[in-house]
Amino acid sequence: MATEIEDQILDNLTTAVLALDRGLRAIAINPAAEALLQLSAKKVLGQPLPECLPNNRPFIQALEQVLNDGNALTARGIQLLLANNQGVTVDCTVSRLADDDDNSPLLVELSHVDRLLRLAKDEKMFRRQNANRAVLNGLAHEIKNPLGGLRGAAQLLERELHDESLKEYTNIIIHEADRLRNLVDRMVGPNRPIERRPTNLHAILEHVRNLVLAEIPKGITIERDYDPSLPDLIGDPAQLIQAILNITRNAAEALGGRGVIQLRTGIERQFTIGRKCHRLVLRADVEDNGPGIPDDLIDSIFYPMVTARPEGTGLGLSITQDIINKHGGLIECTSQPKQTIFSIYLPLESKDG
Numbered sequence: 252m253a254t255e256i257e258d259q260i261l262d263n264l265t266t267a268v269l270a271l272d273r274g275l276r277a278i279a280i281n282p283a284a285e286a287l288l289q290l291s292a293k294k295v296l297g298q299p300l301p302e303c304l305p306n307n308r309p310f311i312q313a314l315e316q317v318l319n320d321g322n323a324l325t326a327r328g329i330q331l332l333l334a335n336n337q338g339v340t341v342d343c344t345v346s347r348l349a350d351d352d353d354n355s356p357l358l359v360e361l362s363h364v365d366r367l368l369r370l371a372k373d374e375k376m377f378r379r380q381n382a383n384r385a386v387l388n389g390l391a392h393e394i395k396n397p398l399g400g401l402r403g404a405a406q407l408l409e410r411e412l413h414d415e416s417l418k419e420y421t422n423i424i425i426h427e428a429d430r431l432r433n434l435v436d437r438m439v440g441p442n443r444p445i446e447r448r449p450t451n452l453h454a455i456l457e458h459v460r461n462l463v464l465a466e467i468p469k470g471i472t473i474e475r476d477y478d479p480s481l482p483d484l485i486g487d488p489a490q491l492i493q494a495i496l497n498i499t500r501n502a503a504e505a506l507g508g509r510g511v512i513q514l515r516t517g518i519e520r521q522f523t524i525g526r527k528c529h530r531l532v533l534r535a536d537v538e539d540n541g542p543g544i545p546d547d548l549i550d551s552i553f554y555p556m557v558t559a560r561p562e563g564t565g566l567g568l569s570i571t572q573d574i575i576n577k578h579g580g581l582i583e584c585t586s587q588p589k590q591t592i593f594s595i596y597l598p599l600e601s602k603d604g
């Protein structure tokens with residue numbers, strides 16, 4: 252019984268934990284470590300870690316040092332190079348499982364520093380965004396009420412006018428009032444609550460792909476790399492299509508006629524969004540090899556009305572973020588020339604929004 256509980260604790264820890272024998276072969280690994288090191292338990296158990304993670308001399312040296320002298324050590328900010336050539340920065344603590352036994356296996360704990368930094372950033376973003384929404388909703392209300400009155404009065408006036416040439420002016424008032432109302436409606440985003448039903452993320456991405464393919468030049472291709480093991484999530488398909496369409500359209504617009512968009516999916520384990528740690532989270536990436544997001548814009552692209560395009564309204568990403576938040580999810584972006592990635596994370600269980 253005790254071991255069952257211990258197993259559950261290990262499985263649910265957000266810290267990556269590994270146990271290694273004296274030949275540095277993995278004898279235990281928890282899901283957080285599998286996710287962080289991008290190594291499956293099946294692949295790594297029984298294998299020497301230096302072979303599973305080649306080119307990580309400083310990390311292996313830290314392990315060997317504890318093997319030799321038995322003193323626990325903590326190393327901060329170690330760079331690990333993963334099998335897929337991605338790098339992660341970790342804080343690492345290595346100790347003997349049994350303090351007084353020279354033949355004791357090693358216990359290795361790793362925390363993902365990038366992720367800790369990101370969590371702090373997420374929280375700030377979350378709060379800032381909620382404040383933004385509240386201001387926007389208030390503003391929308393204050394604009395729409397008098398606008399309705401203005402439009403109604405213009406219509407009444409129009410009826411009283413006998414000179415046709417003057418009606419041109421009332422038409423302008425009515426037309427501009429409608430334009431402003433549409434803008435405000437877009438600004439606050441879809442205001443119906445999200446529907447919750449089993450939804451297939453790949454079906455959504457395929458739908459978006461077909462819509463975007465129909466409107467973009469031939470020089471742009473949309474590739475996909477889907478994880479076939481992805482389960483359905485509970486969500487609102489129409490709103491999720493809107494959310495992902497906005498990002499994919501942006502990618503196509505950034506490419507300016509030539510380039511590649513990639514749609515990717517995957518699963519993240521023990522993933523924290525806001526303050527909640529989710530066991531399983533679905534990830535959808537939209538990547539393009541365009542020029543990247545201008546440096547002076549990157550921190551504010553999720554704000555409404557922020558745009559670098561003359562014909563843009565700057566509302567696409569703000570709406571996307573609102574929809575993803577209502578699904579209890581998270582959206583983030585990394586960008587450099589030739590590689591811009593928007594990643595959407597959606598928890599598997601539903602959440603009130």
Ligand SMILES: Nc1ncnc2c1ncn2[C@@H]1O[C@H](COP(=O)(O)OP(=O)(O)OP(=O)(O)O)[C@@H](O)[C@H]1O
Nearest residue numbers: 501502505543544558559560563564565566567568
């Ligand atoms: N993949 C991308 N590559 C380069 N820049 C991007 C990318 N995605 C977004 N951007 C930048 O972020 C800005 C904001 O995007 P957002 O979708 O919110 O507004 P928009 O596309 O300008 O207007 P709208 O979507 O309302 O028509 C864009 O104007 C563009 O400068």
Ligand SMILES: [Mg+2]
Nearest residue numbers: 497501567568
């Ligand atoms: Mg856009």
